[in-house]
Amino acid sequence: xxxxxxxxxxxxxxxxxxxxxxxxxxxxxxxxxxxxxxxxxxxxxxxxxxxxxxxxxxxxxxxxxxxxxxxxxxxxxxxxxxxxxxxxxxxxxxxxxxxxxxxxxxxxxxxxxxxxxxxxxxxxxxxxxxxxxxxxxxxxxxxxxxxxxxxxxxxxxxxxxxxxxxxxxxxxxxxxxxxxxxxxxxxxxxxxxxxxxxxxxxxxxxxxxxxxxxxxxxxxxxxxxxxxxxxxxxxxxxxxxxxxxxxxxxxxxxxxxxxxxxxxxxxxxxxxxx
Amino acid sequence: xxxxxxxxxxxxxxxxxxxxxxxxxxxxxxxxxxxxxxxxxxxxxxxxxxxxxxxxxxxxxxxxxxxxxxxxxxxxxxxxxxxxxxxxxxxxxxxxxxxxxxxxxxxxxxxxxxxxxxxxxxxxxxxxxxxxxxxxxxxxxxxxxxxxxxxxxxxxxxxxxxxxxxxxxxxxxxxxxxxxxxxxxxxxxxxxxxxxxxxxxxxxxxxxxxxxxxxxxxxxxxxxxxxxxxxxxxxxxxxxxxxxxxxxxxxxxxxxxxxxxxxxxxxxxxxxxxxxxxxxxxxxxxxxxxxx
Numbered sequence: 238x239x240x241x242x243x244x245x246x247x248x249x250x251x252x253x254x255x256x257x258x259x260x261x262x263x264x265x266x267x268x269x270x271x272x273x274x275x276x277x278x279x280x281x282x283x284x285x286x287x288x289x290x291x292x293x294x295x296x297x298x299x300x301x302x303x304x305x306x307x308x309x310x311x312x313x314x315x316x317x318x319x320x321x322x323x324x325x326x327x328x329x330x331x332x333x334x335x336x337x338x339x340x341x342x343x344x345x346x347x348x349x350x351x352x353x354x355x356x357x358x359x360x361x362x363x364x365x366x367x368x369x370x371x372x373x374x375x376x377x378x379x380x381x382x383x384x385x386x387x388x389x390x391x392x393x394x395x396x397x398x399x400x401x402x403x404x405x406x407x408x409x410x411x412x413x414x415x416x417x418x419x420x421x422x423x424x425x426x427x428x429x430x431x432x433x434x435x436x437x438x439x440x441x442x443x444x445x446x447x448x449x450x451x452x453x454x455x456x457x458x459x460x461x462x463x464x465x466x467x468x469x470x471x472x473x474x475x476x477x478x479x480x481x482x483x484x485x486x487x488x489x490x491x492x493x494x495x496x497x498x499x500x501x502x503x504x505x506x507x508x509x510x511x
Numbered sequence: 512x513x514x515x516x517x518x519x520x521x522x523x524x525x526x527x528x529x530x531x532x533x534x535x536x537x538x539x540x541x542x543x544x545x546x547x548x549x550x551x552x553x554x555x556x557x558x559x560x561x562x563x564x565x566x567x568x569x570x571x572x573x574x575x576x577x578x579x580x581x582x583x584x585x586x587x588x589x590x591x592x593x594x595x596x597x598x599x600x601x602x603x604x605x606x607x608x609x610x611x612x613x614x615x616x617x618x619x620x621x622x623x624x625x626x627x628x629x630x631x632x633x634x635x636x637x638x639x640x641x642x643x644x645x646x647x648x649x650x651x652x653x654x655x656x657x658x659x660x661x662x663x664x665x666x667x668x669x670x671x672x673x674x675x676x677x678x679x680x681x682x683x684x685x686x687x688x689x690x691x692x693x694x695x696x697x698x699x700x701x702x703x704x705x706x707x708x709x710x711x712x713x714x715x716x717x718x719x720x721x722x723x724x725x726x727x728x729x730x731x732x733x734x735x736x737x738x739x740x741x742x743x744x745x746x747x748x749x750x751x752x753x754x755x756x757x758x759x760x761x762x763x764x765x766x767x768x769x770x771x772x773x774x775x776x777x778x779x780x781x782x783x784x785x786x787x788x789x790x791x792x793x794x795x796x797x798x799x800x801x802x803x
Contacts, residue, residue, distance in 0.1 A: 245589050246524035246555055248535025257526030257535070278523055281768075306623045308585070315581070316523050334623055341623065349579050349607075349615055352662045352741070392622030453626065479558070479589070505526075 240279020241503035243440050243476035244309050251482040256505025259309040267404035270378030271299040274410045280313030287319045295324025300377050303331030305395040306341045320356045325363035330370045334394035339367040379403045387414045388421040390453035399428040406511035408434040412476045415453050429467035433511040439474035461496050475503040512675040512803045515541040518556020519795040521731045521765035532772040534797025537582040544672040547650035549573045551679050557586035565591045573649045576604040578665035579615045588625045598634040605666035606640040613638040657715035659683035660691045661742035669719040675803040678720040681729040681765050685748040689739045720756035724803040730763040746782050760791040
């Protein structure tokens with residue numbers, strides 16, 4: 238896990254253990270295919286590590302799955318060094334809803350916002366293919382990816398992902414979701430059914446949620462209930478609120494002690510084998 | 512005059528235990544007189560500044576933007592005073608040729624990039640663009656705006672009040688030989704004309720920092736890292752500027768993301784030894800409050 242924080246990077250010391258980088262998760266398949274879930278600022282640090290192996294020599298291949306285009310989920314792209322190295326190849330999958338996904342990513346790189354070269358141009362840096370997807374199943378190496386719409390806020394089409402490896406191991410990644418109707422729960426349940434790990438939005442505490450209903454995020458209680466219903470084996474609380482300090486996240490985890498389910502809070506630097 | 516540093520990091524926010532002493536938030540500096548509060552730049556540090564201003568009941572805020580690259584505006588959507596009633600926020604920048612400040616800032620916060628549009632915030636917003644060399648007043652604070660040498664359009668600011676002077680000179684390549692906005696000069700401009708333009712920008716920086724109590728200066732690069740295309744300076748440049756402008760103190764600022772706390776400690780020590788006390792040098796860090 239390279240980034241676990243919701244909305245905006247929070248570098249303050251009291252967030253140091255769980256981390257302040259916005260969402261980015263590295264997934265390696267049994268065949269060593271590289272899948273990257275979301276492109277928050279955590280992507281920069283993953284990039285630094287990738288530069289030490291085949292990506293530094295321009296021989297890397299990676300797939301970036303973007304849940305949606307809110308800044309916290311794409312802001313790492315301009316600072317992802319492997320994209321500046323020619324020979325590397327990337328595919329970026331996501332949806333722009335009514336807009337073009339590619340145009341939205343390009344807007345972030347517009348010269349008045351961003352002085353780095355537009356490396357989506359085939360003549361600069363890596364060969365980058367931007368693929369507009371919606372609800373869809375497709376294969377990346379030894380993995381099968383299922384993308385489904387989930388309910389976040391009305392202004393942005395948001396995807397959740399299920400990833401299953403042919404050699405075993407499965408996870409669901411649903412970083413931003415709110416359940417206002419049964420249909421919204423059903424969308425997640427399809428993605429998360431029986432997975433080894435469910436990485437799920439826990440932006441609000443159960444107490445905070447009522448006052449923030451309608452803002453597009455789940456409570457810890459929502460995450461626990463959906464994990465139980467989906468019979469996920471392991472729940473990882475994700476997308477921590479910017480004001481949630483390490484000690485507040487510790488407290489939150491303790492409150493999950495008796496739920497009869499393995500629960501972790503996503504922590505930068507954590508590694509799991511499924 | 513009080514100066515508070517809420518964010519000092521350049522390029523992008525750095526969340527790492529090795530960066531917490533100087534801080535990982537992108538630029539935001541607060542300058543306060545007895546009656547006014549002015550923020551300079553809206554990097555992620557402005558999130559912390561906003562919380563503090565709400566606690567202090569600050570209802571009138573001026574925000575001066577050096578330029579609109581991400582690291583200088585990315586915190587604005589998370590600035591709590593935007594969501595406070597009876598609050599007036601004026602956002603200032605140097606005049607832009609092609610795209611208005613209003614449009615650039617609104618676009619940052621439009622759907623599907625951020626869920627709350629600036630049209631829906633409670634504070635009253637005004638956008639004001641200033642000419643190169645223009646002076647204006649924010650209450651009892653006198654501000655001078657001068658163009659800097661950075662890709663696109665960037666400005667530095669000189670703020671004067673209570674008999675003290677503070678200069679914010681970031682982002683810029685102070686003494687490099689590349690004119691960062693050469694594209695806008697006519698194709699027929701001679702090398703001499705470009706050099707004259709560069710010298711004019713350097714003189715502008717000296718004007719901003721003239722006799723200042725503190726110059727806060729872009730020191731993204733060390734001399735052996737310098738990249739002429741990027742539009743940033745080194746501590747050597749900052750010291751040269753402060754000396755030429757006869758400033759009392761210079762603050763190294765806009766630290767490169769890779770620069771760790773220990774490296775910054777060593778760096779500032781090295782430059783202090785080199786200048787041998789002729790100029791006071793400090794490395795700006797988050798949470799630092801100075802009275803000038």
